[in-house]
Amino acid sequence: MSRLRRDRRAVFGVAVLVIVCMAGVAAPLISTGAPASQHDVVATRFQPPLTTDRTGVFHPLGTDRFGRDVWTRLVYGARVSLVVGGVAVMLSVAIGLAVGAAAGYWRGTPRLLLLAMTDLAIAVPRVVLVLLLAALARPSAGLVILVLGLTGWMSVARLVQGEVGSLAARPFVEGAVALGLSQARVLARHIVPNALTPVIVSAALGLGQAIMLEAGLSFLGLGVQPPTPSWGNMIASGRDTLVNAPWVATAPGIALVIVVVACTLLGDALQDALNPTARSS
Amino acid sequence: MLAHLGRRLLAGAAVVAGVLTLTFFLVQLAPGDPVERLLGPTATPAQLAAQRHALGLDRPLAVQFATWVGRFARGDWGRSIASGRPVVSVLGDALPATLVLAGLSLVASYGLGFLIGVWQARADRRVDTALSIATVTLFALPGYWLGLMLMMVFTYWAHWLPAFGATGIDVGGGAFTDGAGLADRLRHLALPFATLTLVGVGGAARFVRGAMRDVLGQPFVTTAEAKGLSPFQVTRRHVARNAMIPVIILLGMSLPALLSGAVFVEAVFAWPGVGRRLVEAVQARDYPVVMAATVVTAVLVVSGNLLADLCAAWVDPRVRQGKGAT
Numbered sequence: 027m028s029r030l031r032r033d034r035r036a037v038f039g040v041a042v043l044v045i046v047c048m049a050g051v052a053a054p055l056i057s058t059g060a061p062a063s064q065h066d067v068v069a070t071r072f073q074p075p076l077t078t079d080r081t082g083v084f085h086p087l088g089t090d091r092f093g094r095d096v097w098t099r100l101v102y103g104a105r106v107s108l109v110v111g112g113v114a115v116m117l118s119v120a121i122g123l124a125v126g127a128a129a130g131y132w133r134g135t136p137r138l139l140l141l142a143m144t145d146l147a148i149a150v151p152r153v154v155l156v157l158l159l160a161a162l163a164r165p166s167a168g169l170v171i172l173v174l175g176l177t178g179w180m181s182v183a184r185l186v187q188g189e190v191g192s193l194a195a196r197p198f199v200e201g202a203v204a205l206g207l208s209q210a211r212v213l214a215r216h217i218v219p220n221a222l223t224p225v226i227v228s229a230a231l232g233l234g235q236a237i238m239l240e241a242g243l244s245f246l247g248l249g250v251q252p253p254t255p256s257w258g259n260m261i262a263s264g265r266d267t268l269v270n271a272p273w274v275a276t277a278p279g280i281a282l283v284i285v286v287v288a289c290t291l292l293g294d295a296l297q298d299a300l301n302p303t304a305r306s307s
Numbered sequence: 308m309l310a311h312l313g314r315r316l317l318a319g320a321a322v323v324a325g326v327l328t329l330t331f332f333l334v335q336l337a338p339g340d341p342v343e344r345l346l347g348p349t350a351t352p353a354q355l356a357a358q359r360h361a362l363g364l365d366r367p368l369a370v371q372f373a374t375w376v377g378r379f380a381r382g383d384w385g386r387s388i389a390s391g392r393p394v395v396s397v398l399g400d401a402l403p404a405t406l407v408l409a410g411l412s413l414v415a416s417y418g419l420g421f422l423i424g425v426w427q428a429r430a431d432r433r434v435d436t437a438l439s440i441a442t443v444t445l446f447a448l449p450g451y452w453l454g455l456m457l458m459m460v461f462t463y464w465a466h467w468l469p470a471f472g473a474t475g476i477d478v479g480g481g482a483f484t485d486g487a488g489l490a491d492r493l494r495h496l497a498l499p500f501a502t503l504t505l506v507g508v509g510g511a512a513r514f515v516r517g518a519m520r521d522v523l524g525q526p527f528v529t530t531a532e533a534k535g536l537s538p539f540q541v542t543r544r545h546v547a548r549n550a551m552i553p554v555i556i557l558l559g560m561s562l563p564a565l566l567s568g569a570v571f572v573e574a575v576f577a578w579p580g581v582g583r584r585l586v587e588a589v590q591a592r593d594y595p596v597v598m599a600a601t602v603v604t605a606v607l608v609v610s611g612n613l614l615a616d617l618c619a620a621w622v623d624p625r626v627r628q629g630k631g632a633t
Contacts, residue, residue: 145318148560149605149612153567154585158330158601161589164493173344242571244542245451246586261452265575268459275459280454288446294443 030299038091039230039292044283050104056100058083064251067093074270086158088273090263096277099255103278106256107285110170111237115173118236119229122182125201129183130190131213140187144180152177156239170249174236182228189221229295234289241282257282315616319609326380326605330598331372333578337594344592345388379602385595389588394599398581405580408496409569412503417558419504420511425550427512429542430518438512445509450568454502454575461498468497499576506568507561514557518550525549552623559615562608 030036048055064070070079078084079093085094129140133196147155159173173202193199194217202212243249244258252259264275321575342351342359350358359365363374378385384394393579399604420442427438522528523546531545570582577583588596 041573142325145322146329149607149608150320150601151563151567151570152569153606154601154604157585157589158333158597161592161594161597162333213475234447240449242449242451245449245571246574246590248589252475253405261449261455266453268455269463272459275452275455279449279456282449283447284443286449287443290443290447 030295031297033299035171035291036295036299039288039290039295042284042288043292046104046281048110049101051109052213053098053101053105057101057278058095061094061099061102061255064092064094072267074271075273084223088271090260090271091267092276096260096274099260100257100277100281103257104262106167106250106254107237107240107282108168110174110240110256111233111249112302113231113242114171114174114178114236115232117171118232119177119225120179121175122179122228123186123225125179126183126186127190127213127218127221131194131209131217138186140183141187144184145175147180148149149243153239153242156243157248160243165248165253167250170240170243173243174239178232182225182232183208185224185228186218188207189224192216193217193220220307223300227278227293227300230289230296234286234293237289238282241278267279311620312617313612319613322600322609323605327376327602328372330601331375334594334598339593341388341594342597349436361612379599381551384599387596388590388591389591389596394595397596398599398603401579401584404570404578405566405573408499408503408573409565410571411496411500412507413558413561413565415500415504417511417554418475420508421554423508423512423514423549424515425519425542427516428523428546429538439516442509442512442516445505446513448501448506448509449571450506451571451575453505454572456500457498457502458575461467468499469495499572499578502576503565503568503572506572507565510564511557515550518553519546519555522546535627542569548622552619555615555622557617559612562611563582566604566607576600610632 033038033259062303065081068233070081070083070089071091073079073085073089073093075088075096076086079089083095085095085097087100089095090099123142125136125140129137139167155177159176160169190213199212199216202216203209207215240249241256241258241261244256245262247259247262249258250256259280261275261282264271264278266275267274340355342355342362342364346354346358356365363371366374382606384398386392387394387397390397422436423442427435430438469556528541528545531541535546566582569580570585572578573580573582574586581603585600585604587593588600
């Protein structure tokens with residue numbers, strides 16, 4: 027833990043995520059509070075950043091073509107990004123833990139099935155898989171969570187399977203079995219908690235990927251639907267106004283990059299802190 | 308070596324068969340009746356039943372699956388619901404554009420990434436940190452957003468490069484043979500290529516840096532240094548060569564990420580490749596195209612992995628002799 031606190035990557039990553047979370051929670055307090063509201067569209071649209079429109083409202087990041095405040099949409103979009111990304115990662119970690127633990131503990135069929143499924147899923151690019159699943163239902167935030175959760179568990183499962191496999195042969199596990207505990211209890215209470223280390227790293231990296239993919243799906247119109255702001259659909263709506271209002275697409279993209287960088291750096295730092303034998307610094 | 312290749316080929320074929328199965332049964336979950344969609348809301352029940360029978364959709368699922376796989380294997384991939392064209396030609400026309408874009412980007416991003424990673428592994432701490440920040444930022448860039456930003460700068464502000472309007476690689480005759488045609492293709496290729504390459508460089512450099520550092524810690528590097536070899540010789544002959552093996556394997560494994568990136572980049576730049584066709588097909592719920600595009604990407608990924616495996620065996624005598632890399 028102290029190692030992590032001294033790691034500038036971890037400090038940056040946690041700081042960014044905390045700030046973005048707080049901005050999302052406090053969104054009504056630090057913005058106009060109405061991400062989808064439109065007033066006098068002609069009078070308020072395409073206000074450049076740091077200007078005040080004719081109705082006297084200040085726009086730190088300008089307005090889009092409907093006169094909606096970009097900063098307000100950005101902080102409300104942060105809610106969508108974090109909730110969708112966070113829940114999707116939790117879902118994929120849960121699936122990955124279950125499948126990986128089963129395949130690591132009970133050799134034979136579960137392991138073969140897992141290996142076959144991970145091989146399959148690894149052969150299809152995640153975006154293609156996500157698009158295939160997204161084509162099956164009407165686009166919504168719930169669908170995005172489900173799709174990202176269902177396509178993100180394989181790396182977790184593989185890591186857990188490896189850890190559980192090696193832990194199952196350790197003396198303390200044999201001891202627990204000798205005491206007469208049930209297999210499920212041994213697995214849940216003694217093995218899985220000890221196999222969580224690589225999962226934490228994987229979850230941090232997975233959060234960045236999930237947020238990026240959610241934005242990508244929303245960008246293509248297959249994710250969170252307007253007028254609910256998401257960083258992806260904000261970039262999509264700014265695409266048509268790149269010439270006269272470049273800030274509309276620029277701001278959510280920068281936010282996205284900062285959050286994904288934070289997740290990646292945090293993941294790297296966790297990896298080094300939890301695995302002191304690795305040489306990378 | 309031959310046995311190794313045979314095993315890999317079999318495994319690859321099994322994976323493609325699995326993807327074929329998964330795709331078929333996933334699409335069965337799609338809501339709505341495909342026949343109703345095909346005939347429109349004015350169709351009578353009798354017409355629906357006749358069409359359903361004509362398409363074989365009234366038969367058991369297992370029979371439908373077997374028929375579909377049989378047709379698929381013979382190259383009859385059905386017709387696009389949206390355009391009515393055969394799926395084979397929809398995707399066949401698009402494949403060269405994707406192969407050109409993704410292939411060039413793969414080479415460029417790995418070339419650049421390798422140089423940066425090798426440089427980082429040997430550079431002092433400050434240079435290493437600066438480059439790490441740069442590569443992690445590139446790694447985090449969404450392709451579609453970077454594409455828009457490059458478009459904004461190079462198309463709308465500087466008026467240097469076109470953003471859209473690339474036609475199919477094989478359309479228009481002599482695309483890559485006559486000078487004017489080639490110049491035009493290259494101008495249209497520039498922005499999508501730059502975007503996809505930049506997005507890939509970060510990941511490649513990060514991985515190469517890690518692989519180089521792993522090798523640097525090995526005893527034989529200390530030996531080489533103790534022998535009095537110059538740092539350049541040690542890096543080139545002993546470290547980079549050994550770091551090549553994981554890098555080549557990763558080259559094959561990075562194909563999914565590359566194709567994922569290509570989907571977005573093609574969508575942004577209207578590049579006439581498989582990725583753009585896939586996005587259009589998903590938006591139009593054009594399932595025959597979605598299914599075939601999924602299988603095509605899986606085939607691309609599996610062949611890429613196979614190729615990488617062969618290259619790694621060629622570089623690494625241990626794999627070549629069937630002992631397996633350590």
